[in-house]
Amino acid sequence: MTAAPSTRAPREERPSDSWIVALLFALAFGYDTVEGVANLQQLPLxxxxxxxxxxxPWWLLIAGVALPGLLFLAALWIGRRMRLVPKAGILLVALGVSAQLSLLAEQFARQIAITALGG
Structure with a gap:
């Protein structure tokens, strides 16, 4: 009595799966962009x-608006020929970099303000 090997065919990825993942990450990057626009409006005030x-720091505010979109496009370009999970990993890394740069820019703007106030 021999056990039949369990050979399951790998699940094929549909193109729509990749689009759905990209859309979900686009929403997250869009949120980062909205935060950048809010900073661009509020910080000068x-x-x-x-x-x-x-x-x-106008250059910092403009970068805060532009970087999330650029990172999203770069992640899509890097992952364009990858399977779904590695592509999602690349997008996740790019989202983490975007969030970290946003926090770094906020800290840098705070330091500029403290220096300008003479503190």
């Missing part, structure tokens, strides 16, 4: 209220 409007 905060600097103006503190009378340090000359120290507004």
């Amino acid at each position: 905060l600097y103006l209220g503190s009378d340090i409007q000359g120290a507004t």
Whole structure:
């Protein structure tokens, strides 16, 4: 009595699976972009209220809006020929980098404000 080997055919990935994963990550990157736009609108007002409007880090605010989209596109381009799980991993790494850069930019803007206030 021999046991039949369990040979399951690998599940084929549909193109729609990749689109769904990309759409879900697009929403997360979109949230990062919305945060960047909010910072672009609110931070200059905060600097103006503190009378340090000359120290507004415009390059940092513009980068905060542009980087999430650029990272998303770069992750899609890198993972364009990969299977679904590695592609999702690349997108997840890019989302983590985007979140970390957002936090770093916030800390840098805070340091600029402290320096401009003479502290």
